[in-house]
Amino acid sequence: MTDINSLDLQAQEIIRQAAQxxxxxMDARYQVDTKTNYTDLVTTIDRENEQLINKRLREIDPAxxxxxxxxxxxxxxxxxxxxxxxxxxxxxxxxxxxxxxxFAVMLALYVDGQPVLGYIMDVINxxxxxxxxxxxxxxxxxxxxxxxxxxxxxxxxxxxRGLVLxxxxxxxxxxxxxxxxxxxxxxxxxxxxxxxxxxxxxISHLKPWxxxxxxxxxxELGLIVKSIDGGSINVLSSNLVLVATSQVSRDIRQIIN
Amino acid sequence: MTDINSLDLQAQEIIRQAAQxxxxxMDARYQVDTKTNYTDLVTTIDRENEQLINKRLREIDPAxxxxxxxxxxxxxxxxxxxxxxxxxxxxxxxxxxxxxxxFAVMLALYVDGQPVLGYIMDVINxxxxxxxxxxxxxxxxxxxxxxxxxxxxxxxxxxxRGLVLxxxxxxxxxxxxxxxxxxxxxxxxxxxxxxxxxxxxxISHLKPWxxxxxxxxxxELGLIVKSIDGGSINVLSSNLVLVATSQVSRDIRQIIN
Numbered sequence: 001m002t003d004i005n006s007l008d009l010q011a012q013e014i015i016r017q018a019a020q021x022x023x024x025x026m027d028a029r030y031q032v033d034t035k036t037n038y039t040d041l042v043t044t045i046d047r048e049n050e051q052l053i054n055k056r057l058r059e060i061d062p063a064x065x066x067x068x069x070x071x072x073x074x075x076x077x078x079x080x081x082x083x084x085x086x087x088x089x090x091x092x093x094x095x096x097x098x099x100x101x102x103f104a105v106m107l108a109l110y111v112d113g114q115p116v117l118g119y120i121m122d123v124i125n126x127x128x129x130x131x132x133x134x135x136x137x138x139x140x141x142x143x144x145x146x147x148x149x150x151x152x153x154x155x156x157x158x159x160x161r162g163l164v165l166x167x168x169x170x171x172x173x174x175x176x177x178x179x180x181x182x183x184x185x186x187x188x189x190x191x192x193x194x195x196x197x198x199x200x201x202x203i204s205h206l207k208p209w210x211x212x213x214x215x216x217x218x219x220e221l222g223l224i225v226k227s228i229d230g231g232s233i234n235v236l237s238s239n240l241v242l243v244a245t246s247q248v249s250r251d252i253r254q255i256i257n
Numbered sequence: 258m259t260d261i262n263s264l265d266l267q268a269q270e271i272i273r274q275a276a277q278x279x280x281x282x283m284d285a286r287y288q289v290d291t292k293t294n295y296t297d298l299v300t301t302i303d304r305e306n307e308q309l310i311n312k313r314l315r316e317i318d319p320a321x322x323x324x325x326x327x328x329x330x331x332x333x334x335x336x337x338x339x340x341x342x343x344x345x346x347x348x349x350x351x352x353x354x355x356x357x358x359x360f361a362v363m364l365a366l367y368v369d370g371q372p373v374l375g376y377i378m379d380v381i382n383x384x385x386x387x388x389x390x391x392x393x394x395x396x397x398x399x400x401x402x403x404x405x406x407x408x409x410x411x412x413x414x415x416x417x418r419g420l421v422l423x424x425x426x427x428x429x430x431x432x433x434x435x436x437x438x439x440x441x442x443x444x445x446x447x448x449x450x451x452x453x454x455x456x457x458x459x460i461s462h463l464k465p466w467x468x469x470x471x472x473x474x475x476x477e478l479g480l481i482v483k484s485i486d487g488g489s490i491n492v493l494s495s496n497l498v499l500v501a502t503s504q505v506s507r508d509i510r511q512i513i514n
Contacts, residue, residue, distance in 0.1 A: 038410060039436050094437050098413050099455040153295060156355050161438040164421050165429060172422060179296050180351050181418040183440035198356040 004109075007061060008117055008132055011107060014056045018049045018105045019123045022090060026100050041093045046070055049089035049105065057085050064109075067236075069209045080113040080235065086212035092186025100124070104188025108212035110235065118216030120188045129192055131217045137195060146221045147197030152251035155200020156180045158190040163203060170256045171203065171228075177255065187214065194243045195221055201244035201252065203228060208235050214243060224249040228256065261366075264318060265374055265389055268364060271313045275306045275362045276380045279347060283357050298350045303327055306346035306362065314342050321366075324493075326466045337370040337492065343469035349443025357381070361445025365469035367492065375473030377445045386449055388477045394452065403479045404454030409508035412457020413437045415447040420460060427513045428460065428485075434512065444471065451500045452478055458501035458509065460485060465492050471500060481506040485513065 022045055030044045050070045057066055064083035066073035073087065085107065090096050092103035101124050109117040120129045129144075131137035137144045157178035163171050164181070175181050182199060184190050187206060191214030193199035204210070212235055215225045227233055228240045230253060242249060279302055287301045307327045314323055321340035323330035330344065342364065347353050349360035358381050366374040377386045386401075388394035394401045414435035420428050421438070432438050439456060441447055444463060448471030450456035461467070469492055472482045484490055485497045487510060499506060 094413070098436070099450075101455060156351070156442070161432065164438075165433055175418065176422055179355070180442055181421075181440055182442055183438055185413070185437055185439055193356075198358065 004111075004116060004132065007109065008130075010056075010060045011109070011117060011119060012128065012130060014053055014060075015105050015107050015119045015121050016128065017056075018053050018089065019121045019126075019128075021045070021049055021052060022096065022103070022105065022123055026096065032097055039094070041097055042070060043090070043093060043097060045096070046090045046093055047072070050087060053087050053089060053105075053107065057087070061085065061109075067208055069207070077236065080110050082112065084110045086110065086208050086235070088188070088209035088213075091188040091210065092184075095185050095189075102184055102186050102189050104186055104192075106188050106209065106213040108216050110212065113235075115212070115216035115219065118213040118220075120192055120213050120217065122189065122192060127192075129195065129217060131220045133216070133220060137217050137220050139196075144195060144221065147195070147200075147223070147245060149245045149247045150200055151247040152177050152179075152200065152255075154179055155245070155248050156182050156193075156198070157201045157203065157248075158182045158184060158193060158199050159203045160185075160205070162205070173255050174203070174252050177251075187211070191218065191243060194218060194223060200248040201242060203240070203242050205238055206241045207238050211235060211239065211241060215241075218243050222246075228252075261368075261373060261389065264366065265387075267313075267317045268366070268374060268376060269385065269387060271310055271317075272362050272364050272376045272378050273385065274313070275310050275346060276378045276383075276385075278302070278306055278309060279353065279360070279362065279380055283353065289354055296351070298354055299327060300347070300350060300354060302353070303347045303350055304329070307344060310344050310346060310362075310364065314344075318342065318366075324465055326464070334493065337367050339369065341367045343367065343465050343492070345445070345466035345470075348445040348467065349441075352442050352446075359441055359443050359446050361443055361449075363445050363466065363470040365473050367469065370492075372469070372473035372476065375470040375477070377449055377470050377474065379446065379449060384449075386452065386474060388474045390473070390477060394474050394477050396453075401452060401478065404452070404457075404502060406502045406504045407457055408504040409434050409436075409457065409512075411436055412502070412505050413439050413450075413455070414458045414460065414505075415439045415441060415450060415456050416460045417442075417462070419462070430512050431460070431509055434508075444468070448475065448500060451475060451480060457505040458499060460497070460499050462495060463498045464495050468492060468496065468498055472498075475500050479503075485509075487514075
């Protein structure tokens with residue numbers, strides 16, 4: 001079995017390279033395509049970053065599988081047995097294109113279904129949030145402590161547009177009850193918000209690559225990560241996920257049940 | 258009449274001092290009070306910053322009036338005759354308290370009702386957005402150009418919680434039609450979004466101190482600033498304001514009328 005510590009150091013290098021690539025190409029010309037509809041973008045830089053990351057992961061961990069957003073990973077992964085790397089080459093592609101800000105690169109390693117390594121790179125602010133199960137969470141070299149366990153009426157909450165405009169009445173009530181509502185357009189940036197205590201909760205429909213790294217970091221800090229109905233998460237599916245402090249999680253249960 | 262160029266240079270110094278004060282006090286203990294309800298905060302740093310700014314404005318422009326958020330300015334201002342300074346000592350107080358990020362200091366000079374000088378300081382990023390009527394808009398020393406005139410379906414739009422959760426159906430349709438919706442919790446940060454082209458529009462209920470500086474900067478760049486129903490703005494009242502590119506403004510009119 002490959003040494004996790006060595007994989008950790010190499011993965012940090014890989015994600016920083018991918019972030020640097022995105023930063024260098026951001027102001028150049030690149031192609032933007034739509035996927036499911038006009039709000040769902042992908043660029044040649046997403047694809048290039050994913051190929052760069054996956055190629056390096058194959059080198060450092062050849063026996064692993066790779067689950068990645070833009071289709072250059074392994075197809076038809078139905079189990080988390082062994083090493084599975086989960087890759088989001090640019091999270092918040094819309095912000096990358098429109099704002100040149102508020103986007104992330106995300107990476108996680110799950111071993112036999114358990115989150116072991118997690119990385120969220122806030123590219124513009126040059127901050128790598130990284131963690132290893134049982135060893136804590138860091139931003140660059142500085143250790144993060146667990147955010148204060150505040151309740152919903154003392155906490156800012158992030159959600160995405162669909163939930164706020166068209167979500168269940170209960171979800172909209174959560175948005176109304178929080179001390180404030182925020183919307184940044186990147187799961188990575190919103191996960192960073194929760195793990196640093198800038199947000200008390202993040203609620204969103206998340207695909208595996210949106211969720212894998214943030215879940216690892218949040219759980220390592222003792223935060224709650226679960227399905228909005230209180231159930232556990234299946235990292236291989238799309239889930240309506242709540243990431244929150246314990247108290248916000250309890251307050252939300254009061255509203256949703 | 259005091260020389261506008263000299264006032265401009267001194268006002269830049271004043272707003273940078275106030276920003277520095279907020280930055281230094283941010284991690285210290287300070288008192289937080291609520292105003293109209295639990296989501297409407299004010300801190301001793303807001304008050305201290307306002308007193309600091311107003312005192313210096315009285316020194317550099319003694320004949321002027323001052324309209325400021327926390328009550329240390331002139332009372333009962335009903336006209337914009339002469340010089341009127343409009344002051345927001347911390348815009349996004351909730352973010353200041355909860356996030357230590359995403360807040361601004363704002364300042365504007367109106368002369369006989371016309372916007373002449375405008376300043377929005379993004380405190381955490383050390384970026385002062387400033388402009389003078391007829392002389393352009395700058396971020397620190399770098400001149401800003403007019404954002405691309407994109408339409409609603411190509412633009413990110415920022416609104417506040419009340420409009421998205423409980424606004425008119427037409428406003429909610431605007432939020433749904435935009436390429437994406439964002440919510441940062443600070444009029445200053447959202448105005449910066451529009452003047453830099455990171456957002457195509459910002460729609461919010463704005464008080465004089467939320468609006469005065471951003472309106473000056475946006476109009477100087479050729480952007481649209483008006484009441485959401487298409488009418489002109491009264492800077493002395495609370496308005497439901499649209500700040501947008503020309504094309505987004507036209508697209509929104511199609512939805513709202």
